Amino acid sequence: VQLVESGGGLVQPGGSLRLSCAASGFTFSSYAMRWYRQTPGKERELVAGISSTGGSTNYGDSVKGRFTISRDSAKNTVYLQMNSLKPEDTAVYYCYTVIGYWGQGTQVTVSS
Secondary structure (H helix, E strand, O other): OEEEEEOOEEEOOOOOEEEEEEEEOOOHHHOOEEEEEEOOOOOOEEEEEEOOOOOOEEEOOOOOOOEEEEEEOOOOEEEEEEOOOOHHHOEEEEEEEOOOEEOOOEEEEEOO
């Protein structure tokens, strides 16, 4: 199983980024996927989740209305569209499959 995140970087407050997570080694369309984030000294925080079909999503309270999770089973990829970014969104973002695998993470830094 391999999960490879991309799309992180430095963005100004109020800006947008789209993260991608390319999955391989398992039947992607059969499993829910999640995005988590972590800052130094804190536990990983659930950002968003999406069901295997994409028909159901859920979000952490701190990102509701600003972030959108989606998936493309033809590309075995899950996305996280992040809008209206705030400095407190700065973290390493991780992709996770509910069968227990993590990606390596991608850094998002929101700063002017």
